[in-house]
Amino acid sequence: MNTKYFELKNVNVMKIALVCPASLPATQFGGIMFLCVNISKKLSSIGHDLTIFTTNLDFANNTNTFNKKLPKKEKVENFVIRRTNVWFSIFLFFVNPGIYKQMMKDDFDIIHAVGIRSFQAFIAAIVSKRKKIPLVISDQGGLTTHPDLKESSLSKRILIRLQRPLIKFIVNQSSSVIVPNEYEKKIFLNFCDESKISIVRNGIDVNEMKIWDSEFAKKFTNNEEFILFLGRFHEVKGIDTLLDAVNLIKKKLSLEKIKVMIMGVDFGYEEKMEKIIRKFDLSDNIYIIKKPRREDVISAYNTCKFLVLPSKWELSPLTPLEGFACKKTLVSTTAHGIPYTISHNENCILVPPSDPQSLSEAILELIKNPQRCNELGESGFRMVLNEGNLDTMSSKIFSVYEKTIKLNKGNRGKD
Numbered sequence: 576m577n578t579k580y581f582e583l584k585n586v587n588v589m590k591i592a593l594v595c596p597a598s599l600p601a602t603q604f605g606g607i608m609f610l611c612v613n614i615s616k617k618l619s620s621i622g623h624d625l626t627i628f629t630t631n632l633d634f635a636n637n638t639n640t641f642n643k644k645l646p647k648k649e650k651v652e653n654f655v656i657r658r659t660n661v662w663f664s665i666f667l668f669f670v671n672p673g674i675y676k677q678m679m680k681d682d683f684d685i686i687h688a689v690g691i692r693s694f695q696a697f698i699a700a701i702v703s704k705r706k707k708i709p710l711v712i713s714d715q716g717g718l719t720t721h722p723d724l725k726e727s728s729l730s731k732r733i734l735i736r737l738q739r740p741l742i743k744f745i746v747n748q749s750s751s752v753i754v755p756n757e758y759e760k761k762i763f764l765n766f767c768d769e770s771k772i773s774i775v776r777n778g779i780d781v782n783e784m785k786i787w788d789s790e791f792a793k794k795f796t797n798n799e800e801f802i803l804f805l806g807r808f809h810e811v812k813g814i815d816t817l818l819d820a821v822n823l824i825k826k827k828l829s830l831e832k833i834k835v836m837i838m839g840v841d842f843g844y845e846e847k848m849e850k851i852i853r854k855f856d857l858s859d860n861i862y863i864i865k866k867p868r869r870e871d872v873i874s875a876y877n878t879c880k881f882l883v884l885p886s887k888w889e890l891s892p893l894t895p896l897e898g899f900a901c902k903k904t905l906v907s908t909t910a911h912g913i914p915y916t917i918s919h920n921e922n923c924i925l926v927p928p929s930d931p932q933s934l935s936e937a938i939l940e941l942i943k944n945p946q947r948c949n950e951l952g953e954s955g956f957r958m959v960l961n962e963g964n965l966d967t968m969s970s971k972i973f974s975v976y977e978k979t980i981k982l983n984k985g986n987r988g989k990d
Contacts, residue, residue, distance in 0.1 A: 589684040589976065590624040594699040596669050596690050598656050600645075601632040602869050603840035605807065606893050607689045607715050612651075613780050614687075617969040619653035628678055629695065630669045631658045636841050636866040639664055665734050670694050678702045685976050687711040687753075688745070691718070697741045700748040709983040711975060712749040715777075717890050718742070718762050720911055722811050742766075751979045753972065755891035756915035773975050777891050777916070778968030781959060784873055784900040791874035796862055801834040802938065803879035803903075805872060805894055806886070809842035813885030813908065815851060819931035820885070822855040824939060833942060835883075838864040838875055876901040881941050881948055884908070887928045891916050895923065896963045899955030904948055906937040922955035 595611040597604035615625040633642035641661045649656045659673030675698050678686075688699035691714045703710035717724075724735055746752070746766045754760045755777045763772055792798050806812045814837070821835055837848070845865070852861055864871065876882075882898045882905035890912040895905055899922065907913055908928040919925040924940065926933035941948040 588622045588624070589980070590682070591618065591626070591976065592678065592681070592683040592686045592699070593625065593627045594674075594678075594686060594688040594695045595627060595629050596667065596693045596695050597632040597638075598627045598629040598658075599651060600634040601638075602634060603636070603807075603866065604632065604638065607713075609779075609893060610713075610715065610777065611689055613778075613965050614969055614972060615654040616652060616780070617965050618973060623973075625654035626681070626683075627654065627656045628674055628699075629656060629658055630661045630671045630674075632661070632669065634866070638667060638840075638842065641669075666731055668692070668694055668734060668738075674698050675702065679705070682706070683708055685709050685711060685980055687713070687972075687976070689713045690716055691742060691745050692716060692738055696745050700745040704748055709750045709979045710745075710748055711751045711753060711979055712745060713753045713755075714759065714763075715755065715890055717888060717911065718759075719765065720762060720888070720890075722888050750983055751975055753975055756912055758912040758915040759890055773971075775968055775971040775975065776962055777893055777896065778962070778964045778966070779893055779896045779900060779959065780965045781900045784876060784897060787874040787877040788870065791871065792878045795864065795871075796834060796836065799834050800880055801836045801862065801878075803875050803882045803898075804835065804837045804839075804884070805875065805882065806839050806884065807842040808837075808839050808844040808848055810844050810847075811886065811888045812839075812844075813887050813928060814844060814848050816885045816887075816929055816931050816934055817883055818848070818851045818855060818857065820935035820938060821857055821860060823931055823935040825855075825857070825860060827935075828939065828942075833880065834860055834862055836862045836864065836875060836879065838867050838872065840866055873897075873901075876903060879903060881905055881952070883934075883938065884913075885928070885934055886910055886913065889913050889916075895955070896959055899952070899959045899963065902949075902952040902956045904941070904951035904955055906934065906941065908934075917955070918958075922951055922958055924951070 593611045597608045611627055619625040631641050631645045633640045659671045661669045661671045663670055686699050686703050686708050688696040691712050752763050752772045753775050760772050881903050884905055884907040888911050895917045898905055904923050906924045909925050910928040917923045924937045926937050
């Protein structure tokens with residue numbers, strides 16, 4: 576490699592390539608997009624050279640709007656986003672061959688690919704192999720446990736089967752694997768040795784959550800109190816369970832003074848969601864905000880009473896952490912990685928997934944007991960300040976980078 580990392584203000588400065596299927600402005604893509612952007616923001620702010628290599632996915636109420644007019648190279652704060660056009664996509668597998676040429680022309684100390692079922696991670700692994708640059712990978716997508724792997728359409732299952740050799744190549748080429756919790760560590764132990772794996776818990780930018788519109792409730796709910804669901808409009812997010820629970824609550828308690836806000840982007844479930852709302856006659860009880868701006872998301876966090884995340888599957892969700900940063904607790908489920916991320920009766924209430932009765936009882940408990948609601952929110956806030964924040968996460972990820980580079984140099988010295 577021609578690139579060297581050097582001392583600047585007592586920080587080892589290195590050139591880092593982050594590779595992800597989507598980046599700004601496509602905030603609807605969710606978790607891994609925000610992780611890459613936040614890592615880039617933090618590490619570039621202390622002098623590191625960060626570039627995100629990605630697609631030209633645009634901000635839209637879907638995941639298939641690609642925009643050739645987005646700049647191929649864009650400076651955002653102290654880091655750079657480099658985009659190439661998607662030729663075609665199969666579900667969330669975005670094929671943008673130009674990323675290979677982009678990355679081969681550049682040089683880095685390390686490559687970090689996030690979302691390893693992607694075409695972008697495959698290209699990152701090829702570039703890593705050809706240029707002998709160490710590769711770090713993170714998935715955050717439930718490599719073997721996501722419901723889509725078993726319950727999706729035939730065409731999607733075929734795609735998943737075709738991805739298997741790509742995933743094997745990516746994992747084998749990687750020098751380090753970063754996982755957010757013990758749940759995902761168990762998944763990766765089926766693919767690589769434990770010595771490769773480092774647990775770095777997800778963190779969010781606490782300062783970002785402090786800037787919000789105090790007029791949000793007036794604009795969207797006529798100043799009525801509300802409970803917040805934030806997430807993709809997808810069956811796996813448990814929106815059907817939430818609507819069943821709201822219907823049960825409606826029969827027990829007047830919801831005239833408190834509403835439910837459903838905020839998110841359509842991932843194929845919007846039409847079904849709206850049919851269920853009409854079926855239960857819940858239109859007066861629910862506000863729907865589609866394709867929300869990031870500013871409105873943050874304002875909703877700060878304005879709501881608490882959150883509801885009734886997911887049937889999650890790996891290490893960021894939504895609870897962002898809610899905690901605003902001192903808001905949540906009702907969620909015991910599905911998959913959720914109990915490894917947040918703690919029942921410590922900072923939230925967890926119920927079994929797909930259980931409307933238990934969900935409705937937990938929601939009612941927080942409605943009827945504001946003191947408990949506030950105490951759980953305060954506990955979540957302390958957790959985020961102590962460990963679930965961007966500073967802590969970025970510092971630990973950077974330590975993995977340093978360790979990986981050192982290990983890679985040692986292994987090359989033996990050759």
